[in-house]
Amino acid sequence: MSNYETVFITTPVLSNDEYTRTVKKYTDLVEKNGGTLVQKEDWGIRQLAYPIQKKTTGFYTLLQFEADPQFIKKFEVEFKRDESIMRFLTSKFDKHGLAYAQQRRDKLNGKPRKTEA
Amino acid sequence: MATHEEIKFLNSPKIGLQRKKYCRFKKSGIKHIDYKDPQFLFKFINDQGKLLPRRLTGNSLKFQRKISQAVKKARHLAILPYVTDLLK
Numbered sequence: 001m002s003n004y005e006t007v008f009i010t011t012p013v014l015s016n017d018e019y020t021r022t023v024k025k026y027t028d029l030v031e032k033n034g035g036t037l038v039q040k041e042d043w044g045i046r047q048l049a050y051p052i053q054k055k056t057t058g059f060y061t062l063l064q065f066e067a068d069p070q071f072i073k074k075f076e077v078e079f080k081r082d083e084s085i086m087r088f089l090t091s092k093f094d095k096h097g098l099a100y101a102q103q104r105r106d107k108l109n110g111k112p113r114k115t116e117a
Numbered sequence: 118m119a120t121h122e123e124i125k126f127l128n129s130p131k132i133g134l135q136r137k138k139y140c141r142f143k144k145s146g147i148k149h150i151d152y153k154d155p156q157f158l159f160k161f162i163n164d165q166g167k168l169l170p171r172r173l174t175g176n177s178l179k180f181q182r183k184i185s186q187a188v189k190k191a192r193h194l195a196i197l198p199y200v201t202d203l204l205k
Contacts, residue, residue: 009195049192049198049199050198050199052195062153087193089193091152091190096149097149100148100149100151
């Protein structure tokens with residue numbers, strides 16, 4: 001069970017509930033295959049630095065989860081098959097990355113930092 | 118003989134001196150470079166979006182590689198452009 005982080009961009013053409021449905025599809029996929037979802041972040045619509053598939057904006061979503069390595073291959077095939085996903089990137093966490101993500105999560109969720117607690 | 122004080126230099130001798138370069142990551146103890154926040158990565162790319170060489174940023178080799186990996190990931194996710202002009 002190692003820690004992974006996936007950021008993916010969905011086309012802005014989708015309506016809101018379609019967007020939530022696709023995100024839910026991936027979170028359920030992680031849960032079903034024995035992974036545990038740690039953090040889900042929606043960055044909403046953001047301007048892309050260069051047009052992808054002739055579109056200049058996209059929904060950004062970040063998924064941080066713990067899963068076993070064989071699952072990642074299946075996960076990425078699912079991304080490739082879905083044409084509403086314009087781009088995705090899965091990266092593995094090393095020791096420092098994990099500590100950084102933990103710190104970032106505390107800051108985001110408004111928990112006081114350990115030093116001040 | 119003219120003592121040191123009396124000698125008037127055309128310009129101050131300090132101009133030629135080069136400030137000791139240091140690796141900002143070792144000094145400030147940053148361990149992980151996040152590819153998701155562009156503000157931090159802007160310091161390491163020039164206004165065409167290209168990566169700055171190590172001799173200009175003064176990074177150590179280990180962190181220069183981490184920076185280049187992070188910038189390339191950010192470019193893949195369209196957080197940073199591959200090539201542009203007047204980025205900043």
